[in-house]
Amino acid sequence: MMTDIGEAAAAEVQPNITSNEPEQLVAMTNATDKLVQGILDVYQSPLQQMKNELQELLKKQESLVDKMQVENKQLTETAEDEQCIEMYSTIKIYNDKLLRIKKEMSSIHERTLKLKKRALRLQQIKQKEALAKEQKREEETRREQELIGKPLSD
Template sequence: METNVGTVDSLQAGAAPMRAEEDAADSSDAAADEGLGEDFPPVSRKAVEQLTKGLILHYLPDLQHSKLALQELTQNQLVLLETLEQEISKFKECNSILDINALFSEAKCYHNKLVNIRKEMLMLHEKTSKLKKRALKLQQKRQKEDLEREQQRDKELEREKQLTAKPAKRT
């Protein structure tokens, strides 16, 4: 990181002379156009090329180093982004596991309710079976009593018939 700071400082420091040279070149061109050549000494093309090469040679290693550092940072950022996405997916998975746990606890609650309902239904079935048996016994008892009453009436009627005076047969 310190090399980047040094590079930035050296680029900023180098930017001022480059701008000065560009301004000088622009002003020399403008001076030539305007006839103000006597204010600035003429600069040869060879000198400009040599200054340019020297400037490039001076700043190129730092710029290349900065480029490599930026590429490394970019690669590290990509790795961090992938790691972050994996962590996010893990959190989502944890949330889904919590949802699944909630569903299981809810399912357990409903299962208990179903078991209780089944017990109640079995109990009600037993009670209805007992009531049906009892009702059948009562019905049979009532039918028996009715039959006995009818037989009793028949006996009474028979007795009354026997008790009624019968005219004697004439012979």
């Protein structure tokens, strides 16, 4: 990838190659200096900017590493704290109790629903029996009325 500066320097160097050696060395030295300066002019500012960005990135990385170390230290201290360990075990015990109570409540709820359905069925059966009994009683009363109630008309 050649730039305008690099091409100009190369154009200056080429005609001097055919001349005599001492002048050629001086001209090549000047041309080399110009070529180096041209390359530096082209690449120096982006490289300097990259260097600055990398330095900034490294500073931020170091800051993050320090923060992470502090957080890890705090977490380690918290995990080793006797009160926290005791509290975690208490939480586990109460969580197990809660799960057991929930399971019991669910079981009781299911049994209650079954009992309600059974009670409803029994109530319906009782009502049917009472209705049948009432109908039977009415029929007996009607029969008795039929047997008793017919006077002889002559």
